[in-house]
Amino acid sequence: MATTYQLKIVTPERTLFEGPVTYIIVRSTEGEIGILAHHMQLITPLVPHIITVYPENGKTEQFTIGGGFLEVGDTTTVVLADSAERASEIDVARAQKARERALETIGKAEPNIDLIRAKRALARAENRLKLAGHPTALTH
Incomplete structure (x- = not known):
């Protein structure tokens, strides 16, 4: 088998x-x-x-x-x-900026913000940073 x-x-x-x-x-x-x-x-x-x-x-x-x-x-x-x-393909600076934007969006908590989309963006950015071995503190 x-x-x-x-x-x-x-x-x-x-x-x-x-x-x-x-x-x-x-x-x-x-x-x-x-x-x-x-x-x-x-x-x-x-x-x-x-x-x-x-x-x-x-x-x-x-x-x-x-x-x-x-x-x-x-x-x-x-x-x-x-x-x-x-x-090897991850652009760490770009991933950091994406993480910062997502955290900023989540922090606003305005009624017109798509919170699910912002949380997915944060997860993508943090996974990219983690895989690249970047020491950024992860929130999830």
Whole structure:
């Protein structure tokens, strides 16, 4: 029985990862999920988080995603992400500014502010900073 399966992490712009893996850890709206080979079929929404991938070669990889969907099939699993980056691709200054804007928006608490959107923006920025190894204090 196979212990690996094909994983594909895609965004609207590109395929970020494609290859055989033994395990991944993702965060859905219901909590954290680990996917091994032969997992039951599943489609679930994902929240902004850092996805951990255990490729067949043993070199763990991490990516930050801005939300999206996970589809687990018989032999292939697809992460369809709104956005996704490797640590080496993260612009720390841009992520810091995005975090500051989100915190400012949340702090205003005005009736016309989309608080859910601001909190998602904050989570995306903080995950990017965390994956990049930046020492910014996280609020979540």
